[in-house]
Amino acid sequence: MKKSFDIYEMITNLIVEKLEAGVIPWQMPWKSANGMPKNLVYQKPYRGFNFWFLLTVADKYQSPFFLTFRQVKQLGGHVRKGEKGYPVVFWKMLEHEQKDGSLEQVPFLRYYTVFNLNQTEGVDETKIPESDAHDHEFDPIADAESLVEFWSDCPEIRTNESHAYYSPGLDYVGMPNPRTFFKDEQYYSTLFHELTHATGHKRRLGRHEKLSDHQFGSKDYSQEELVAEMGAAYLCGITGLENATIDNSAAYIKSWITKFKEDKKILLIAASQAQKAVDYILENQFQPSQAAEAALVDYQAEAS
Incomplete structure (x- = not known):
């Protein structure tokens, strides 16, 4: 058959x-008014785990933009009192010397903290791009x-x-x-x-x-x-x-x-x-x- x-x-x-x-x-x-989560300064969307994690955070705060504490200050703003940041994880390759003297690349998990734009105040509005659906x-x-x-x-x-x-x-x-x-x-x-x-x-x-x-x-x-x-x-x-x-x-x-x-x-x-x-x-x-x-x-x- x-x-x-x-x-x-x-x-x-x-x-x-x-x-x-x-x-x-x-x-x-799709592109909603919120858009894909991205760093406000570099305008690069997050990838991998960070994308999925920050997608829900962006939805919560109704903004796709995130910044580090230092970036907020550089743009003339400050993080609102009581706001808690969110971790962004990444792998950093470190060199580890073996017993025979050779070097081995070892992945090391690191993270830094970001805040959603709507957790901040005073950020220069000219630095915030429009985010239309x-x-x-x-x-x-x-x-x-x-x-x-x-x-x-x-x-x-x-x-x-x-x-x-x-x-x-x-x-x-x-x-x-x-x-x-x-x-x-x-x-x-x-x-x-x-x-x-x-x-x-x-x-x-x-x-x-x-x-x-x-x-x-x-x-x-x-x-x-x-x-x-x-x-x-x-x-x-x-x-x-x-x-x-x-x-x-x-x-x-x-x-x-x-x-x-x-x-x-x-x-x-x-x-x-x-x-x-x-x-x-x-x-x-x-x-x-x-x-x-x-x-x-x-x-x-x-x-x-």
Whole structure:
């Protein structure tokens, strides 16, 4: 019997190829008024752990800009009394002399403290760039819309948030306004990521119940991020959006898979869990779209 087309295998192979070839850095695919967290003086966005950590801080203070205590003073301002700073971590390579006299480069974790702009007063306003939200005419994509609309136990989706997230306690998804995304396809890729998270809720697949450590940056947290992005990549493939989103998905996965020293087995484990998540969404469509029906037929053919 001829093997049917496997969308999951195709997307997984595509991502692995991107990882092996080297992928472009991950880009946040929307620009709200807050924007990406960055240093006010150097205007460079933070990367890695610092990006994710400061993204929530920027949301709290409604400003994307951060400064060190010294930078605040240099710009004529001061940190407000009682405000506490936030750590920015980085690796510094130190030379260590071995017993045989050779020098070895040893990574040493360091950190410095930054403050959000809105924790300060008196900073020279001419040094603060405008931070307007991106705005474009959003054109909904039918197959992607249908997949979400017809998911029978889809969580509530709240728009006009400053960033994308899933709230497991309240079981809802928060999304920035679709108009703030650079491309329509990126909106759906981000939405699919958060909806894949939602499949792990205890009243759906119960995946989150099996994770012991939900702290940001933990192995369990990183594994769940891989599952969510793999799920998003699959859903983009099913709805025909993968060409416009695959590079960013691969780059996002790259940023988390480093937690596991780029172990491809971890990616395959995440892929398996992501497929279960996507199958759940497809199997719970009360009026399946043509794209969803086609993917489900292929899946059932594989299982038979």
